[in-house]
Amino acid sequence: MKLRLKIWRQKNAKTKGAFAFYDLDGVSPDMSFLEMLDSLNKKLIEEGKDPIAFDHDCREGICGSCGMFINGYPHGPVPGLTTCLLSMRYFKDGEKIVIEPWRAKPFPVIKDLIVDRSAFDKIQIAGGFISVTAGAASEANSILVRKKKSDEAFDSAICIGCGACVAACKNASAMLFVSAKISQFALLPQGRPEAKERVRAMIVEMDKQGFGTCSNTGACEAQCPKKIKLTNIARLNREYYSAF
Amino acid sequence: MNKILFSAISKKFVMALAGLFLLLFLPVHLGINLMLLKDDPEPFNNAAHFMATFHLVKAVEILLLLTILVHVVYGIILQVQNWFLRPVRYAVRNKSETSAFSRFMIWTGGAVLIFLVIHFFNFYFMKLGLVDGDPENFYSIAYQLFSIPGYVILYWVCFILLGFHLYHSLQSAFQTLGLANDFWTPVIKGISLIYAVAVPLGFAIIPLFIWLLK
Ligand code: SF4
Numbered sequence: 001m002k003l004r005l006k007i008w009r010q011k012n013a014k015t016k017g018a019f020a021f022y023d024l025d026g027v028s029p030d031m032s033f034l035e036m037l038d039s040l041n042k043k044l045i046e047e048g049k050d051p052i053a054f055d056h057d058c059r060e061g062i063c064g065s066c067g068m069f070i071n072g073y074p075h076g077p078v079p080g081l082t083t084c085l086l087s088m089r090y091f092k093d094g095e096k097i098v099i100e101p102w103r104a105k106p107f108p109v110i111k112d113l114i115v116d117r118s119a120f121d122k123i124q125i126a127g128g129f130i131s132v133t134a135g136a137a138s139e140a141n142s143i144l145v146r147k148k149k150s151d152e153a154f155d156s157a158i159c160i161g162c163g164a165c166v167a168a169c170k171n172a173s174a175m176l177f178v179s180a181k182i183s184q185f186a187l188l189p190q191g192r193p194e195a196k197e198r199v200r201a202m203i204v205e206m207d208k209q210g211f212g213t214c215s216n217t218g219a220c221e222a223q224c225p226k227k228i229k230l231t232n233i234a235r236l237n238r239e240y241y242s243a244f
Numbered sequence: 245m246n247k248i249l250f251s252a253i254s255k256k257f258v259m260a261l262a263g264l265f266l267l268l269f270l271p272v273h274l275g276i277n278l279m280l281l282k283d284d285p286e287p288f289n290n291a292a293h294f295m296a297t298f299h300l301v302k303a304v305e306i307l308l309l310l311t312i313l314v315h316v317v318y319g320i321i322l323q324v325q326n327w328f329l330r331p332v333r334y335a336v337r338n339k340s341e342t343s344a345f346s347r348f349m350i351w352t353g354g355a356v357l358i359f360l361v362i363h364f365f366n367f368y369f370m371k372l373g374l375v376d377g378d379p380e381n382f383y384s385i386a387y388q389l390f391s392i393p394g395y396v397i398l399y400w401v402c403f404i405l406l407g408f409h410l411y412h413s414l415q416s417a418f419q420t421l422g423l424a425n426d427f428w429t430p431v432i433k434g435i436s437l438i439y440a441v442a443v444p445l446g447f448a449i450i451p452l453f454i455w456l457l458k
């Protein structure tokens with residue numbers, strides 16, 4: 001496959017970036033999107049040019065490092081896939097692909113397609129955990145959990161913190177992410193003792209990090225590679241109101 | 245504590261409550277307007293008179309004005325804040341799928357607000373004595389307005405936009421209040437659709453009927 005790529009280049013957080021154009025030949029439909037970028041980078045390095053910086057780690061959709069805005073969609077046009085799992089077979093030969101970093105004030109660009117997502121870490125640090133006494137793990141079956149609840153908790157726990165929800169949202173709201181991090185504990189008995197402190201702390205931190213206010217458009221749910229559901233946001237709201 | 249009380253979610257909670265109150269008010273207003281279809285101006289004028297003079301209604305009226313104010317002011321503040329959160333815009337238009345009309349709430353809301361201002365000049369300010377006219381005969385004022393084609397077209401356009409606004413607002417208010425789950429959300433969405441079609445349609449057919457029948 002031959003591709004015409006339009007990619008955002010930005011030296012660092014302080015400089016103004018701009019788009020650069022690249023023609024790339026020899027792309028296999030079996031490549032992942034990141035492998036396609038690898039092959040472009042190989043070419044750039046061989047030509048003595050600065051390769052394109054992008055975040056990646058696991059390359060199997062579980063770490064949340066990767067993520068870019070591809071042709072108008074966070075993580076590309078295929079629902080339920082991270083950028084690393086997006087295969088080039090979804091693109092046509094000769095297609096023009098525009099690649100941009102996540103755009104949101106709380107996610108400043110560090111270089112090219114890499115954005116600083118430590119705002120998410122700070123929200124997590126504020127309360128996205130349960131306090132446990134160190135030592136041997138307790139017997140798992142001593143606390144009974146309804147199957148439905150444990151499934152729902154699991155479905156929210158699979159949020160990988162990629163930030164696509166913020167990137168997709170017209171308000172740059174982090175509600176889907178925070179709601180997933182709240183729900184994974186709110187639904188389980190182990191999460192209940194600290195539920196009030198958790199939701200208050202995380203919401204205050206979310207505001208402090210400067211994320212926008214949710215207007216329930218649902219763009220986050222549509223673009224989330226882990227299909228985190230909008231009903232989590234309603235649960236977050238409930239948890240919040242009952243924390244007073 | 246302040247940070248918690250004035251968090252983004254709290255502001256949205258207020259927005260949602262105010263919106264729901266307005267959603268309750270609209271059918272009441274529609275009920276009175278439907279009396280315009282009668283040949284006899286008495287029932288409509290009586291209802292308008294009752295709304296203007298009865299004490300309890302007056303208290304609700306103040307609440308209603310405050311609600312509109314809060315809903316509009318908070319809506320604008322939140323929207324403007326959100327606009328500043330994407331200083332560098334995407335080069336390619338964001339194609340992420342969203343709930344219908346949810347992206348245009350500020351614009352559809354703005355159109356409704358403009359209509360509301362016109363409406364206040366036509367009726368409410370007259371009642372307050374701020375503009376000339378006979379507040380005891382709103383019936384004939386309504387008929388006069390409905391005889392102006394330009395007014396009726398504006399009226400229809402605004403009600404279509406109101407319908408767009410209402411469709412998202414009802415379901416969105418429930419979501420913001422935390423009243424959403426896999427079972428109820430589809431039901432609420434269905435009710436949103438019925439409400440958003442029925443209420444504006446109810447208002448919009450009145451000038452049409454008047455034209456056709458009288
Ligand atoms: S909610 Fe979805 S889109 Fe948002 S950070 Fe988690 S996995 Fe990514």
Ligand code: FES
Pocket residue numbers: 055056057058059060061062063064065066067082083084085160
């Ligand atoms: S690289 Fe880990 S999710 Fe894509």
